[in-house]
Amino acid sequence: MIVAEHAVKLELADVSKTYERKGQAVEVLDRVNFSIYEGEFVAIVGASGCGKTTLLRIVDGLESASMGAVRIGGKLVSGPGRDRGFVFQQDNLFPWRTVMRNVTFGLELQGVKVKDAREAAQPYIDLVQLSGFENHYPHELSGGMRQRANLARAFAIKPELLLMDEPFAALDAQTRELMQDELLKIWERSSKSTIVFITHQIDEAVFLADRVVVLTSRPGRIREVVPIEFGRPRDLSLKRTPEFVAVIDHIWGLIEKEVKSAMISREE
Amino acid sequence: MLGLAAWEFAAHHTSQLVMAPLETIWSSFFTQLHSGALGLDVATTFEGFVIGVAIASVGGILIGLLMATNDLAFDLLDPWISALRSTPLITIAPLFIVALGIGLTAKVAVVTLVAIFPVIINTADGIRTADRGLIEAAYAFGARRRDVFIRVLIPSALPFIISGLRLAITFGLIGEVVAEFFGSRAGIGYMVFQAAQTFDTGTVFLGVFILAAVGVIITKLMYRAERRIAPWRSFDVNATRRT
Numbered sequence: 001m002i003v004a005e006h007a008v009k010l011e012l013a014d015v016s017k018t019y020e021r022k023g024q025a026v027e028v029l030d031r032v033n034f035s036i037y038e039g040e041f042v043a044i045v046g047a048s049g050c051g052k053t054t055l056l057r058i059v060d061g062l063e064s065a066s067m068g069a070v071r072i073g074g075k076l077v078s079g080p081g082r083d084r085g086f087v088f089q090q091d092n093l094f095p096w097r098t099v100m101r102n103v104t105f106g107l108e109l110q111g112v113k114v115k116d117a118r119e120a121a122q123p124y125i126d127l128v129q130l131s132g133f134e135n136h137y138p139h140e141l142s143g144g145m146r147q148r149a150n151l152a153r154a155f156a157i158k159p160e161l162l163l164m165d166e167p168f169a170a171l172d173a174q175t176r177e178l179m180q181d182e183l184l185k186i187w188e189r190s191s192k193s194t195i196v197f198i199t200h201q202i203d204e205a206v207f208l209a210d211r212v213v214v215l216t217s218r219p220g221r222i223r224e225v226v227p228i229e230f231g232r233p234r235d236l237s238l239k240r241t242p243e244f245v246a247v248i249d250h251i252w253g254l255i256e257k258e259v260k261s262a263m264i265s266r267e268e
Numbered sequence: 269m270l271g272l273a274a275w276e277f278a279a280h281h282t283s284q285l286v287m288a289p290l291e292t293i294w295s296s297f298f299t300q301l302h303s304g305a306l307g308l309d310v311a312t313t314f315e316g317f318v319i320g321v322a323i324a325s326v327g328g329i330l331i332g333l334l335m336a337t338n339d340l341a342f343d344l345l346d347p348w349i350s351a352l353r354s355t356p357l358i359t360i361a362p363l364f365i366v367a368l369g370i371g372l373t374a375k376v377a378v379v380t381l382v383a384i385f386p387v388i389i390n391t392a393d394g395i396r397t398a399d400r401g402l403i404e405a406a407y408a409f410g411a412r413r414r415d416v417f418i419r420v421l422i423p424s425a426l427p428f429i430i431s432g433l434r435l436a437i438t439f440g441l442i443g444e445v446v447a448e449f450f451g452s453r454a455g456i457g458y459m460v461f462q463a464a465q466t467f468d469t470g471t472v473f474l475g476v477f478i479l480a481a482v483g484v485i486i487t488k489l490m491y492r493a494e495r496r497i498a499p500w501r502s503f504d505v506n507a508t509r510r511t
Binding site: 060062080082083084085088092094096105106108137139157 | 399401402404405406407408409410411415419420423424426498499500
């Protein structure tokens with residue numbers, strides 16, 4: 001079992017990304033080396049513009065790396081795959097599909113029959129507390145409910161790797177806290193996919209993750225990988241403990257200068 | 269009711285050549301109905317209109333989809349569509365009568381010609397303006413191009429296509445009537461044209477009323493169809509209609 005627990009799920013080997021913008025090369029990511037283990041929850045934080053979203057899109061195959069390799073379960077990534085789930089910042093639910101049909105979307109693509117897909121999706125709808133809203137359309141739901149449906153859609157395909165790009169950034173502060181709590185519960189009750197979670201909120205990263213990867217900004221490099229040793233299950237009261245605050249202070253110290261310089265360069 | 273009262277008042281105080289009181293229109297209705305002419309006229313107009321709009325709908329959707337998904341098709345067709353979309357094509361209706369003769373074929377051709385452009389343009393726009401986030405979400409779940417087309421692009425375009433069809437119906441009805449003005453042996457357009465020549469104002473307005481009624485009924489039916497086919501849009505539709 002120990003061997004299985006330490007199997008590498010995602011491996012980033014010297015991943016670099018350079019964009020061409022107005023004839024100038026912009027270096028976004030610089031030789032990112034990192035491995036994530038099976039069943040691990042990893043959060044990536046960094047100042048805005050540090051390339052964290054680009055990194056996630058490369059892992060999903062929505063973009064390709066300029067150099068280096070991404071391997072999932074030992075296999076080289078060449079494009080998006082049905083073994084991966086992606087949760088976007090915008091909920092990106094299909095407005096013409098009901099909650100149920102949104103959640104079954106990934107399953108339908110895998111060729112699962114509609115009736116079987118519904119049965120498979122129902123537990124996830126229950127899990128995100130949307131029972132009774134199966135036949136509602138996204139525009140009839142609140143922002144928090146939409147994002148929960150979005151989570152259910154991603155979890156329903158039982159992804160081996162779940163990629164989340166600031167999924168709670170558009171929510172108000174209270175809803176966001178509740179969603180963090182909920183996400184951990186859903187994750188613990190489902191088959192415990194490997195999760196890569198991107199955020200610019202340090203407390204969110206520390207609360208959720210087993211390890212927090214701190215990126216430097218432009219070009220994005222790994223500054224430090226911070227192991228988070230709080231036990232699970234965690235609940236929101238953890239955020240009020242001095243140990244929690246100490247970890248946040250440490251991470252903030254790593255990126256403070258860059259957040260400030262990013263702010264200044266944007267004001268220019 | 270107020271409108272009808274105003275109509276009556278105006279009709280009795282202007283020349284009978286310009287306005288007809290409701291009772292005159294009513295009696296025209298019975299004269300036309302009993303002679304069997306009205307039934308024939310309505311059926312004739314309906315036939316040309318329905319066939320023309322059907323061709324325009326199917327053809328317009330296919331051409332629109334082709335333009336939105338194939339760059340070569342877009343480059344070839346777009347200059348033509350752009351040039352023709354704002355041209356009052358109805359003006360070349362007489363040429364169709366000359367080329368195709370008096371009868372169904374010429375009328376269907378005119379109806380198709382004026383009705384097809386809004387369908388093409390709306391279909392292509394609907395596909396092209398599909399939300400990039402939704403397309404990306406589909407790809408992220410492992411969709412292939414075909415899946416994205418069927419499961420994202422078509423549903424995104426559907427409300428646009430329905431708007432295009434609504435315009436096609438309006439334009440098509442005008443096309444049909446105008447084509448009947450220029451050359452036909454029956455139809456509501458023919459009836460109105462003949463009546464105008466003999467200063468039978470009552471029958472002219474009978475035709476106008478029938479066309480107006482058809483327009484209202486079809487628009488209502490289209491709204492209903494839209495709410496059924498695209499229920500997620502009913503919210504928007506109600507919001508715009510309330511203002």
